[in-house]
Amino acid sequence: MLNAEVCNILDISETNQRVLLHRGRTRVRRMWQRVQYWLHLAMCAACRRYVAQMQLTTKMIRRLGDRPGSPGTIDPALREAFRKHHDTHPGP
Numbered sequence: 001m002l003n004a005e006v007c008n009i010l011d012i013s014e015t016n017q018r019v020l021l022h023r024g025r026t027r028v029r030r031m032w033q034r035v036q037y038w039l040h041l042a043m044c045a046a047c048r049r050y051v052a053q054m055q056l057t058t059k060m061i062r063r064l065g066d067r068p069g070s071p072g073t074i075d076p077a078l079r080e081a082f083r084k085h086h087d088t089h090p091g092p
């Protein structure tokens with residue numbers, strides 16, 4: 001079927017068709033990337049450990065920001081300790 005026929009049936013312009021096709025391909029590509037990510041995690045223990053480590057770090061940093069007396073801020077000494085730890089333990 002020709003592009004013009006498809007556009008005629010759907011009552012859209014060829015420009016609009018290109019835009020719709022581009023958006024559709026982008027969605028499919030993102031969905032496929034997500035599937036690949038989860039498939040990889042299912043099979044790779046190193047990446048599962050890394051993701052778990054990142055989630056723990058995120059949770060800890062959030063809690064540091066909630067400490068009484070310092071709403072939304074991280075104690076500079078703790079921040080420095082985190083930075084040093086991160087520099088010497090860069091992950092996988």
Ligand SMILES: [Zn+2]
Nearest residue numbers: 040044046047
């Ligand atoms: Zn991996």
